[in-house]
Amino acid sequence: MMDRQAYDQLDRQLTKEERKEMFQEYAKTKDQELRDILIEEHLYIAEILSKKYANRGIDYDDIFQVASIGLIYGVERYDPSKGYEFSSFATPTIIGEIKKYFRDKGWTIRVPRRIQELSKKINNAKVTLAQENQKTPTIKDIADYLNVSQEDILESMEASKVYSPTSLDLKFEGSGDDKEVNLSDLIGEDEPYFNQIEVNDFIEKAMEKLNDVEKTILIDRYYNKKTQVAIAEKLDISQMTVSRIEKKVLEKIRKEAYKTANV
Structure with a gap:
């Protein structure tokens, strides 16, 4: 080993x-x-x-x-x-x-507890003051109500924007003829090899069920890009035999793929 x-x-x-x-x-x-x-x-x-x-x-x-x-x-x-x-x-x-x-992650990353607690108080204060005064409270109104400095209020409100993750389902109006799009459609990038992992597994399993001649024909045809004539010469068999075996192998793989997809 x-x-x-x-x-x-x-x-x-x-x-x-x-x-x-x-x-x-x-x-x-x-x-x-x-x-x-x-x-x-x-x-x-x-x-x-x-x-x-x-x-x-x-x-x-x-x-x-x-x-x-x-x-x-x-x-x-x-x-x-x-x-x-x-x-x-x-x-x-x-x-x-x-x-x-x-x-x-919650708020996402390492938010001080005092910021989290003050943020909750600010949200509650906004509701209370808006009901009492019938108008949107100012920063000074909230600071006076909570008995903290305006700087603390601003810090907490800015921190909330930075650290609170935006939902990936957030929708934006498209431009021109475009309809609404989700934030998730605008960020990130599909990894071209992500789905290839399971495909590779399937192909490897399918290859295990083939004999040496079938494996050689499949690999030379679809990996090495050889013609049926070249493969026939290599294996010392007729081109017609290569064609017949190739069709047989592909049919095996199609059936296996259908079976796997419907498990």
């Missing part, structure tokens, strides 16, 4: 089979070196998911740190004997940690 020193000397990522063997070994031994290697090998998942939730009021680095913690939980809890791919198991675990982090 590969140890830390051997891993550090590698000039490549582990193969799927190497990762699978390492997960199996870790499930038995709980060796910390294996755990660390597996975490490093799958940090790309935490990175992809962190980018998905960036630009929503919290720094990317903070989100990535939380996602990495979720990844650690995933590595520690993953049971390879269940048969599903690690990325399929880890992705919802990481997303759960990120969403929990967003929920727990």
Whole structure:
């Protein structure tokens, strides 16, 4: 089994089979070196998911740190004997940690308690003074009512704007022929590889069910971009046989995809 020193000397990522063997070994031994290697090998998942939730009021680095913690939980809890791919198991675990982090932020980040308490008092004072005087209270009115300085009132009101997260469902009027758009449509950026995680898992599982000839034809046709004639020469079979096997393999994958989508 590969140890830390051997891993550090590698000039490549582990193969799927190497990762699978390492997960199996870790499930038995709980060796910390294996755990660390597996975490490093799958940090790309935490990175992809962190980018998905960036630009929503919290720094990317903070989100990535939380996602990495979720990844650690995933590595520690993953049971390879269940048969599903690690990325399929880890992705919802990481997303759960990120969403929990967003929920727990409340006002978002490190707001002094006195600001939070004064903000509540200001809101109550606004309602009370507006009812009593039948007009919108000024900063001075609120400060006199709460017996605090106007500077404190202004500080708390500004802090509320800065630290209170704006709902992603907030709507803006579009320009021209555009209709209303949500704030969530204007921020962030879709990570092109986000959905690719599950697709890769599906393809890897489908490939495991193919024989060597079928794998060669599929890889050469759709990854190496070779013609059926070139593949036929390589395998020393007819071009018609290559075409027949290719159609058979694609039909297998279509059926598997349909089955997976309807589970």
